[in-house]
Amino acid sequence: DAGVTQSPTHLIKTRGQHVTLRCSPISGHKSVSWYQQVLGQGPQFIFQYYEKEERGRGNFPDRFSARQFPNYSSELNVNALLLGDSALYLCASSLIGPDTQYFGPGTRLTVL
Amino acid sequence: AQSVTQLDSQVPVFEEAPVELRCNYSSSVSVYLFWYVQYPNQGLQLLLKYLSGSTLVKGINGFEAEFNKSQTSFHLRKPSVHISDTAEYFCAVTDNYGQNFVFGPGTRLSVLP
Numbered sequence: 001d002a003g004v005t006q007s008p009t010h011l012i013k014t015r016g017q018h019v020t021l022r023c024s025p026i027s028g029h030k031s032v033s034w035y036q037q038v039l040g041q042g043p044q045f046i047f048q049y050y051e052k053e054e055r056g057r058g059n060f061p062d063r064f065s066a067r068q069f070p071n072y073s074s075e076l077n078v079n080a081l082l083l084g085d086s087a088l089y090l091c092a093s094s095l096i097g098p099d100t101q102y103f104g105p106g107t108r109l110t111v112l
Numbered sequence: 113a114q115s116v117t118q119l120d121s122q123v124p125v126f127e128e129a130p131v132e133l134r135c136n137y138s139s140s141v142s143v144y145l146f147w148y149v150q151y152p153n154q155g156l157q158l159l160l161k162y163l164s165g166s167t168l169v170k171g172i173n174g175f176e177a178e179f180n181k182s183q184t185s186f187h188l189r190k191p192s193v194h195i196s197d198t199a200e201y202f203c204a205v206t207d208n209y210g211q212n213f214v215f216g217p218g219t220r221l222s223v224l225p
Contacts, residue, residue: 004155042202042216043213058212103156
């Protein structure tokens with residue numbers, strides 16, 4: 001079975017630009033979460049979506065937004081990019097509740 | 113609010129030696145605990161998890177962890193490490209709703225020949 005997939009693998013943007021990252025969950029998983037992992041740190045929770053509704057939001061500015069589609073795939077959007085947004089963005093899918101989150105390989109975003 | 117502390121940022125150990133990676137958490141509600149491993153330039157892979165039941169949990173690749181509620185700890189152990197165990201290890205906690213996984217800062221395990 002396919003795991004969590006993310007696209008693109010790498011992305012280079014300049015300050016002020018907008019970026020969209022995509023995630024496809026494991027088949028049957030209806031929950032998708034997004035994390036930001038800055039180099040040398042643990043992942044930081046950004047959003048969780050379940051059945052197309054936002055179920056949780058971390059401490060990130062409004063420049064960050066996300067949505068989930070009827071097929072449970074998800075997009076993370078970041079507007080007005082800052083240098084500090086450079087990070088590995090991880091998507092994870094899970095069944096509902098406190099169970100294992102399965103992570104994708106991540107999208108490496110570099111903001112110049 | 114939940115938090116996770118990993119007391120050692122780096123742990124060097126010789127091949128075939130035992131290792132313990134420490135994790136402590138704080139939470140005001142029931143918790144569910146996880147250990148993930150991250151190899152260079154990859155996503156996170158689940159090693160093991162504690163949801164309920166036996167406090168000694170066995171995972172993949174010979175790792176195990178023990179949940180200690182009184183000490184709010186969930187330390188990861190392996191009796192004999194291999195070079196291939198060199199990676200970053202993250203402890204994580206979530207609550208009943210599983211909406212938010214809180215990760216620790218990670219411990220870099222370096223296995224030396």
